[in-house]
Amino acid sequence: MAFDLHLDEKRWRDHLRHICDTTPGMVPVIKGNGYGLGRDLLADESRELGADLIAVGTYAEVPGALDRFDGSVMVLTPWRPFTTDVVLDERVIHTVGRVEDIAQLAGEHAGARVIVEGETSMSRHGLDRHELAPATEALGELVVEGFAIHLPMAGGNLREAEQWAAVLETSRLDTTTLFVSHLTPVELSQLRERRPQLTIRPRIGTSLWLGDLGALEVRATVLDRHFVERGERIGYRQRPVPRDGHVLIIAGGTSHGVGLEAPRAVASTVDRGKSLAKGGLAAAGRALSPFTVAGKQRWFAEPPHMQASMVLLPADVTAPAIGDTVPAAVRYTIATFDQILRH
Structure with a gap:
């Protein structure tokens, strides 16, 4: 059989480099089928781009990412106590979005690296802003690498991103790093200008790997x-x-x-x-x-x-x-x- 993808490597890599150079702090997202290109190839390209951190979708994708990439690996699916394939490695960063999960992870795996996620208008995963105080108390010896928000794809997300940035700044979370998904380049620039005390790190998948079809x-x-x-x-x-x-x-x-x-x-x-x-x-x-x-x-x-x-x-x-x-x-x-x- 021959159902093949033809890849213009130079043009594709020129696009990757442009996105990387114009998006400070970018975190490449490598999940699922690797956007049709395969996760191994994308991990290799992320390393060539000089990324210090990549994001994968599930724990099942972590071992392959650790093999192909030298930096840290963030898992986008939140940690749950019933998850059977959790990978506990010093390079793995877990996402947490429930107070009870934070408390259990802290009790079982002190020193694990975590991203605390807020529940945006996506209504998918994360803590309500009123839960941040008890969540902070439950963290124990977990190492907080940042706070994350996953925004809708409908556009016009700057206002909600600013609201969450304000929540982070007034919280007692020991981090000034904000991971964001689905902000436009203009929105990212405006958010950085308005919140200079925060380190804004966009997580980018589709527009990176498939941004030049x-x-x-x-x-x-x-x-x-x-x-x-x-x-x-x-x-x-x-x-x-x-x-x-x-x-x-x-x-x-x-x-x-x-x-x-x-x-x-x-x-x-x-x-x-x-x-x-x-x-x-x-x-x-x-x-x-x-x-x-x-x-x-x-x-x-x-x-x-x-x-x-x-x-x-x-x-x-x-x-x-x-x-x-x-x-x-x-x-x-x-x-x-x-x-x-x-x-």
Whole structure:
């Protein structure tokens, strides 16, 4: 199979260096599938950028990060007493967001390094601002490396970030380091100007690794092609073909993330209309594939298979030859590639 990511290394690294140089205190985020590039590669690049700290999503990702990266590793998922794969290492920084967890961690692992997290309007993890006092009392001999806030992605987060910065400054937490997520460069600059006594450290993932999509291109190999006539039944489900043309068998299926998607935020009337239209087409058994042939995104012949997809091509379009490659649009955070080809 050949569902490959082509990486323009120079262009990609130029972008990484630009973000690093213009974002003081940046903490690279390396989690999940490594944004399609793989966590090992991102850990190596973080080391080359001179980062002293990276953030991973879960404790399961810590051992690999410690092997590939020489600095400290922050775990974004909060420590819980029932977590069975906690890694206790002097380079690991744990996130804590409940008073009872802080007290238990302090009792069991005095000297562990922690980030205290506040509960923002995300309403996901963290302490309410009124819980900071009892949390501080419970810290014991835990080493506080900073205070963290994880903000929404809707934008306009400066006001909330300032509110939490004020909370930190008036608290008795023994830190002046504030870790933030999802502030724009302008918001970061303004927050630093307004809170010069704090060290602001942005945690950045998507805009770092995937901030210049022009440096990445996904190409899928045409594995086979067949001429079919209208009404001919094909595929696992033996659906009739709606018109004469070609069926292309293209590398890339559900094991690569093809055809998989998470629910999307629908904010406007236009967005709702598009979602309704898409849902109606899906109900009728029609769905656009991510593959582009002859400059146009083509329809799936049926839902993608595990490692390949069947795509319909009208008879009036010249079919690519077996062995040719076609571009594919993917959601990198769920994509898996057969190989990454660096140019």
